[in-house]
Amino acid sequence: MTWLWFFAKIGVALGIIFSLGPVCIMGDRKISAWIQGRVGPNRVGPWGTFQPIADILKLMMKEVIVPDGVDKVLFLGGPLIVFIAPVFGYCVIPFGNQIGEEKLQVVNLDIGLLFIMSVLSVGVYGITLGGWASNNKFSLMGSLRASAQLISYELTFGLTMLLVVMMSASADPLKSASVDLSKIVLHQAEYGWNIFGGATWWGLPSGLIGFVLLFTCAMAENNRLPFDMAECEAELVGGYHTEYSGMGFAMYMFSEYCSMILSASLIVTLFLGGWSFPYLTDPADHSFLAGVISIGVFFTKICIILFLYIQLRWTLPRFRYDQVMSLGWKTFLPLALVNIGYMAVIGVFLEKP
């Protein structure tokens, strides 16, 4: 029975990623068309809905070209690494409430938040190594930019995660601050979402700033527009995936959407209350129906965040590279530090002796 549950949970987790992935690609194109006043893909299937499947089929049929002078092992390994990372990260995301004795989370790790951080940090090697192995100046530039960007924004990312941990400790009578994601979600279901300051209204500014910081950093780490420094077509041809074709390119593109989904799930889990919603879900209700509803709530929240992601892509102008760096180091990092300092003071003052 435990094994059955285990596989079922893996199925749901992978299902969220692999079903949302193509939907995201499709949504990206449709929404961009909508924003730019175009029609968008409309040939394959009703309203062009089968377009992603056709794209994938096309990419699979194409020849995998391995250019001369590339480093074969790393060239072929790069896309794999970058693809594996977000899938691994999804192991610890709690995508629903408990059903019976089973938490709806593939693995319930004590160090969930740290696990996600480590997995995300490994992901960049796929881009870096792939770009270097291509033996192409543009690819190398792209991969260097990707790693520089990741290092710069990972600091703020980590600090904002710390903020969440502090929030889940601030008014908790049990003082059980935890980096366990399921506990963080439960805390929010009990006391209020972290975006609104967790358990106290004093935390509201902190929560709002933290949410914006985490959202932006996640965008920057995924190399999404307006932070697409690693692959910007205008300057670097295609950045780190210039030399890739067929499945190699497909994996890079698909993994970008996968890590988008992972980031969206993380944002939802950390700031938007995870699977909880007032009056819809009840943390104490462990029936099957309530579990399904909680999954639905979680799924809906991810979709909203993903929509924001895509909409921002077509709304905001791109940054210049130096602007990206100075934004990360000179604006976000101090802001995140001040934010944490504020939350620490709040936490100390609200502490019951």
Place this chain on the structure above:
Amino acid sequence: MTFTIYELAAMQPALLVMIAGLLAVGLDTFVPSKTRIAHAMLCGGGVIAAMAALGSQLYYQRTAIHAFGNMLVLDDMACFLSLAILAATGLVLISSDADTTRRNIGFGEYYGLIMIAASAMMMLVASNDFMTIFVNLEVLSLALYVLTGITRKNPRSNEASVKYLVSGAFATCFFLMGVAFLYGATGTFALSGIREALALGLDSSMARVGLGMVMVGFAFKIGAVPFHMWVPDVYEGAPTSTTAFMSVTVKAAGVGALIRVLLIAAPMRSDLWADLLWWMAVATMVVGNLMALQQTSVKRMLAFSSVAHTGYALVALATMRSTDETFVPEAAASALFYLLTYTFMTLGAFSFLIYMGHELPGKDGTSEWQDAETLSDLAGMADRRPWAAAMMGLFLLSLGGIPPTAGFLGKFYLFAGAIERGHVTIAVIGVMASLVSLYYYLRVIVWMYMKEPMIADEKPHPSVAVVIALAGLATLLIGVMPGAFIAAAEHSIAVLR
């Protein structure tokens, strides 16, 4: 475990120095780049305040302060060595006025790094736990790597910095591995805890290897043979005021921490380390002196001579276990006293090299500062600068161990103690080695007094003259009336037990 604010008293002197250093860094933002009076007053004030704090600890408080769960202990030994380090720091602060203005080094960064290194050293000699020892050792090493390479345009300085960094990182690996082994054997980082665990009578091979590796780490830091390879290159490449600073303070701090480790963590296992130290001391004295013989550069010669002097200080530690198998920890007092004498004479000698600096025409019309380095730079200086040359002569005679200077008394106290404890061989080797050393010290004096000058454009820096005078005064003072200093050193070791 909770700590009170009063426990900060144990690190108050170091904290004062550290804060002054950090403020000096920040000061760069507020004062014009050519003004140095603010930095000098801040850092000098920090040093004097720390000295006052140590003085009040020594004369009014009197009992040792154990703080932070016995990780830091401000006892008499810590005060003694801290005062020596502070004295050296103060003198270096004055003499580095020459280097910073001549070579266009930023005042804030230079003074800041020196002060931070000094505060780390003061905490190092007060550390009673391998955790704090390690962190402080790293802070001071990092500051010194940067200070070595601070003249960025000078390739020799860069090379020295990289060499120091690489060999220092290597030494850190040894030290850390040794600490890990000791932890594996005893389950604690605290020196007293390690002693208790070793006293249980476990003949632990891990503790043995761990202690050996920790000692190798220390040997690297203080530059004892066979881990001395970096010393000449680093001392030669670094700006001379940095060389003066690190040649005296690192040795004081490193040997002080080593004494504490040996006396508190492993006193009853002196069979494990005494032989190792014996060979190390002999090798250091012999190799240091023989290599110094061959140098034509005075700076490099002083570097090798500082290696040799490390060997002399190690003699005291190596002979703590007397030949009739009794353990005499009081022997370490002679090492402390020797370090004190060494501080002033070496600092004075290096300051003289700064004092005699001259300008070299560089490329594209600019000029470059060159401290006196070779023998020919010093030739005939007795005629041109009689007082400074006389002082240099005093330092060199003191380094060679000629009465009535401090160096003589330091060596006498050291070797007499060794013979008293039955270690005649090492004492004889030591005396022979210092006889050899007289040759190269006297050679400098001969060049100063009996050759025709080869350089006529040396530009003495007035503030360095102050340092030379003060160091000379201290060398003579300790040489003429050593009683108080020896008593202080003996007292420091006595309370350590």
Place this chain on the structure above:
Amino acid sequence: MDPIFLIASAVALASAVNMVTQRNPVYSAVFLLVGFLAVAVTFLSLSAPFLAAIHVVVYTGAIMVLFLFVIMLLNLKPEELGAEYPIETRAPIAVLCAAMFGMMSWAILSDPSLAIPAKAPNATWGSVEEVGLLLFNVYALPFELISLLIIVAMFGALVLAKKRLSNVEATS
């Protein structure tokens, strides 16, 4: 012994050997990366999850990225790497390292204190909470001193790497 521990340490050893023997610096870095991950897994199997996570975040996430960054920025061609040291140089170093390794293994294997079983760790041993409590209570002083270390390191890097404005530029 725990099979996960055995596999992970075998991987760690193999990648360490590969890291040293590879000629291409990027491959060396990649093998070091694999080694770090394998070491993290051994930490996990030794019930030190916090250490494992921090190991990955700090070493693979930050330090190795910088290493790779520098290696790729230099992008040395194989012919620019310089000749290998001759065997006369390498042999004594190899012997020294082997002696070192032998001594350390002897010390660990022959230690009688290791025959005594270690303190039985409780359920939360090595967890984030326990490590945090230790860091901020027992080791509070070294922990705070580390911040001084980092300040010096950061400051030193700035001093050595910054572009110094000449006085003319600074005043204008």
